[in-house]
Amino acid sequence: MSKVSVIIPCYNSIKHIDACLKSLKKQTFKDFDVIIVDNGSTDGSAEHITRSFPEFKLISNGKNTGFACAANTGIKASDADYVFLLNDDTACDEHAIEALVASMEKDKKAFAVQAKMLQMKHPELIDDSGDYYCALGWAFSPGRDKDESKLKKKALLTSACAGAAMYRRKLFDEVGLFDEAHFCYLEDVDLGYRARLKGFRNICEPGAVVYHVGSAGSGSRYNAFKVELTAANNLYLIYKNMPFLQILINLPFVIAGILIKHAFYTKRGLGRAHLKGLRKGVSKIFKNTDKKVGFGKKELRNCVRMQLELWINLARRFGALGL
Numbered sequence: 001m002s003k004v005s006v007i008i009p010c011y012n013s014i015k016h017i018d019a020c021l022k023s024l025k026k027q028t029f030k031d032f033d034v035i036i037v038d039n040g041s042t043d044g045s046a047e048h049i050t051r052s053f054p055e056f057k058l059i060s061n062g063k064n065t066g067f068a069c070a071a072n073t074g075i076k077a078s079d080a081d082y083v084f085l086l087n088d089d090t091a092c093d094e095h096a097i098e099a100l101v102a103s104m105e106k107d108k109k110a111f112a113v114q115a116k117m118l119q120m121k122h123p124e125l126i127d128d129s130g131d132y133y134c135a136l137g138w139a140f141s142p143g144r145d146k147d148e149s150k151l152k153k154k155a156l157l158t159s160a161c162a163g164a165a166m167y168r169r170k171l172f173d174e175v176g177l178f179d180e181a182h183f184c185y186l187e188d189v190d191l192g193y194r195a196r197l198k199g200f201r202n203i204c205e206p207g208a209v210v211y212h213v214g215s216a217g218s219g220s221r222y223n224a225f226k227v228e229l230t231a232a233n234n235l236y237l238i239y240k241n242m243p244f245l246q247i248l249i250n251l252p253f254v255i256a257g258i259l260i261k262h263a264f265y266t267k268r269g270l271g272r273a274h275l276k277g278l279r280k281g282v283s284k285i286f287k288n289t290d291k292k293v294g295f296g297k298k299e300l301r302n303c304v305r306m307q308l309e310l311w312i313n314l315a316r317r318f319g320a321l322g323l
Helices: 017-025 045-052 067-077 096-106 169-175 187-197 214-218 224-241 244-267 271-287 297-317
Strands: 004-010 032-038 057-060 082-086 090-092 110-119 126-128 155-157 164-168 201-212
Touching: 004 017, 004 045, 004 067, 004 096, 017 032, 017 045, 017 090, 032 045, 032 067, 045 057, 057 067, 067 082, 067 187, 082 096, 096 110, 096 164, 096 201, 110 187, 126 201, 164 169, 164 201, 169 187, 187 201, 187 224, 187 297, 224 244, 224 271, 244 271, 244 297
Parallel strands: 004 032, 004 082, 032 057, 110 201
Antiparallel strands: 082 164, 090 201, 110 126, 110 164, 155 201
16 A cells, blocks of 8 residues: 555646656655546547556546546545645656655644645746635635745645645545535635534645646636636535524625626626526535535534634735735
8 A cells, every 4th residue: 555646637638647747757755656537538648648657547537527526536546645636737846745745744633735836837936825715705825926935834724726735535534525516616625624624724835846737827717617617616615614604794705705706707708607607506505405514513613713714814815914
């Protein structure tokens, strides 16, 4: 049994997968296996991986089941202590896995440890450093597009970005897996929030560096598909992870957040996609009422702590507390 399983959800990644897998071969930490979950790629990715990287395990889902399902497939196939979820358009610094494992070993309450993700084309800039969630109902990465030298210390997060994050596998039994109703977008925020309600920590480890092509390189940071899914999943996330009283407390903030985002998307020609997503979010709530978090004493205590963070993160979102 390996100490770590690297799990890579893969979809039409023929342009990037070589760099990702070759970077894993250069890791200073050696006690790991690799599980690639192909989501029905049509560009020859699966065949190329089988031919060029036969030492890595390939699982085919046969169709695009979404990031959450692919990640869960990989997690279920692993028996390692830790699972390292990695996007297929990344390349890891040679010390990345070593640094993530060391951080996990030092903090037994850590559910997830996030790598410092840098932009592939502009490695001096941060791509993602993990997410905070605020009372406006916004998830945001405070380090995005900032100078990477500003992020030198570990930071506590609401949630780790699953594009390059290590998880303590045994805790999935208590926290649950990724919610496949999300398909993709905010599924990692939902998971991280649930872990926080259980009393676990999510951390950014700046000593682990991963380079990411992502939307900054493709120019698709805002598109109808992403706007629609994000709007739907955000409503669903709030319903799932907050008791009724907390939803009422945050409702004025959430409504304000929705209106601000709608104005933002409308200026970019994406207003209809945003409205469509909100409608789908309401539908998703009614279809998944059984997935709402159960609130016992422990969850309610942590819910109070999370509410304080939601307000503090408002200041973070608008720069009052820095990176």
